[in-house]
Amino acid sequence: MARYIFITGGVVSSLGKGLMAASLAALLQARGYRVRIRKFDPYLNVDPGTMSPYQHGEVYVTDDGAETDLDLGHYERFTGVSARQSDNITSGRIYQTIIQRERRGDYLGATVQVIPHVTDAIKSFAQAETDDLDFVLCEIGGTVGDIESLPFIEAIRQLRNDLGRGNSVSIHVTLVPYIAAAGELKTKPTQHSVRELAALGVTPDVLVCRCEHPLPSSERAKIALFCNVPTAAVIPALDAPSIYAVPLQYHGEGLDREVLRAFGIDPGLESPDLSRWSDIVDRLTNPEGEVTVGVVGKYVGLQDAYKSLNEALIHGGIANRVRVKIRWIDAELFENDDSDVAAALEPCDAILVPGAFGERGAEGKIASVRFAREREIPYFGICFGMQMACVEGARNVAGIEAASSTEFGATEEPVVGLITEWMSASGLEKREADGDLGGTMRLGAYPATLAGNSVVASIYGAPEISERHRHRYEVNTGYRDTLEQGGLVFSGMSPDGMLPEIVERPDHPWFVGVQFHPELKSKPFDPHPLFASFIAAAVRQSRLV
Incomplete structure (x- = not known):
């Protein structure tokens, strides 16, 4: 039987x-x-799925098509276990499921309540x-004390009893603030947070204490005494130079x-093999160069909106042992002035246009594609960024x-249009233009077939790939011949040949x-x-400058 570790947070949110x-x-x-x-x-x-990136950050999509919290991205990146x-x-x-059951009469006339x-x-x-x-x-x-989290805390309390002694552990993450005027770390907020959690029936076994300064042994002992845990179970959590140094x-x-x-469980005397994490930290700490990537986006005011993108660029740097400096650029800033485009993008060694929704910033992204194409600067377009590359071409x-694109309204030349049906693993999927927004896009992992002599086939080293999607507009294959005559090659297609997956310019760096x-x-x-x-x-581009 699986053992359970329940993780709660207290004092403030965003503690990690x-x-x-x-x-x-x-x-x-x-x-x-x-x-x-x-x-x-x-x-x-x-x-x-329907929340603004400014409200919630990015939407993380799983292989099976779920739109989920961005924390699941951390889970996958650190463990390699595909989320579901x-x-x-x-x-x-949960409430949607319960109400649907109640409407069907599944509860046989019982009063439906939070408990049970x-x-x-x-x-x-x-x-x-x-x-x-x-x-x-x-x-x-959320944070212990929030009204909306109470059913979850109660469920934890019940589940710990159901599982039996020794089959669950509670970890509580709290803040130990530093008061500069007093020159002290204060443990009282942690004590109050643990007391509030215990009042709800959940007693922590381990405390993780976020702090800006080292936690003295005397303060650890004080927290342990008042929170009823062993001193060794009070774990300081200071800021790290990189999230990959945190393990x-x-x-x-x-x-x-x-x-x-x-x-x-006896942890034993031998330490686990953490060599791959040590190697990652070494590559981040001791790079052999630096490159600047300009990300021309719509939500650059909140970097959590592009959390996975940010990390993937860092991973690309790890692979090449270089530091990646990301220059976040608001696409709206140079929609109407080419000189602004040049000023913003000339310092960049590469340009990336990420996914987005809606017309705002689109012209600035198209201008960025043109700048990258004409100046022969490496360009990477993702989702909306691919569509704008096709419009620019x-x-x-x-x-x-x-x-x-018809996403921006009616057009005589719909190079990009709304996709209304496609084949998925479960069969033919259909969507209406005026249907619900939530959960109705082309979501999750889909296969693609790569052209044998293409750049991307050489990059992947395989003729077929599977990648995750989240979009409701597609490049119109009716323009394929015209675009390819202009040098923009459709090098990846859905297995049925109906949906473009990848475009490239072979004559470009x-x-x-x-x-x-x-x-x-x-x-x-x-x-x-x-x-x-x-x-x-x-890296090659940086050496040309």
């Missing part, structure tokens, strides 16, 4: 529960255990598909050892001045556009081949 969960899972993996991480989100949205739809649940999805119906649904979710695992880590979103840092503080001891190379999101599958110890190749091209 997700990063801690991912790091602990990586440490347990290094000890030979099989792990999976799950995220409980208390908000009432069914999933984050069953690894992220929201209050909205909502808490039972949460427990069922936590325990689903866990037969082949040693540890299941369950992160509770090493937590291991140094004894997190994995204390969690195993809390389960009654149609306008400025093929002479179709009115080329546009590095020019690739992809309809999918390769950043979602990149990992620090296994950088995505497209990002590794893109950064290698940026």
Whole structure:
């Protein structure tokens, strides 16, 4: 039977529960255990798919087509375990399921209540598909004391009793603030947070204390005394130079050892093999060069909107042992002035246009594509970035001045258009133009066939690939011949030949556009081949300047 680790947060939000969960899972993996991480989100949205990136950050898409919390990206990047739809649940999805059951009469006339119906649904979710695992880590979103998280805390309390002694551990992540005027770290917020959690029936076994200054042994002992945990189970968590140094840092503080001891498992005297994490940190700390990548985006005011993209570029740097400096550029800033384009992009060794929705910033992205094409600067277009590369090629190379996307409104030259049906693993998928927005895009992993003599085939080293999608517009294959005559080759297609997946310019130093999101599958110890190749091209470009 799988053992459970429940992770809660207190005092304030954004303490890094997700990063801690991912790091602990990586440490347990290094000890030979099989792990999976799950995220409980208390908000009432069914999933984050319809939420603004400024509200929630990026939407992380799984192979099976779930739109999930960005923390699942951390989980995958640190463990290499592919996330599934069953690894992220929201209050909205739970209530939606319960209400649907009530409408069908599944409860046989019973009064439907938070206890037991909502808490039972949460427990069922936590325990689903866990037969082949040693540890299941369950992160509770939000902060203890939030009204919306109370059903999840209650479900944890019940589940700990259901599982029996020794089969679950509670980790509470808190803040130990530093008061500059007093020159002291203050433990009282942690004490209050633990007391509030205990009042709800959940007593922590391990405390992870975020702090800006080293936590003295006297303060660790004080926290242990008032929070009823061993002193060794009070784990300091200081800021790290890189998120990929965090597993090493937590291991140094004894997190994995204390969690195993809390389960009654002897951690042994030998340390787990963390050599791959040491190598990653060494490559980040001791680079052999630096490149600048200009990311021309729509949501650059919040970098969490491009979290996986940011990390994938870093992974490309790890693969090439160079530091990647990302220059975030708002596409709207140079929509109408070519001189602004040059000023913003000339310092860049490569240019990337990421995914987005809507017309705002589109002309600035098209201008960026043109700059990269004409100046022969490495260009990488992802999803919307591929579509804008096709619009730019149609306008400025093929002479179709009115080329546009139906996403922006009616157009005489729909180089990009709404996809209304496609084949998935479950059969024919159909969508209506005025249908629901949530969960209705082409989502999840789909295969693609690569042209044998293409640049991307040489990058992947395989004739067929599988990548994750999240979009509802596609490049119109009716323009394929015209675009290819202008040098923009369709080098990757869906297996039925109906949907363009990749375009490239073979006569350019590095020019690739992809309809999918390769950043979602990149990992620090296994950088995505497209990002590794893109950064290698940026390195070559930097040496030309």
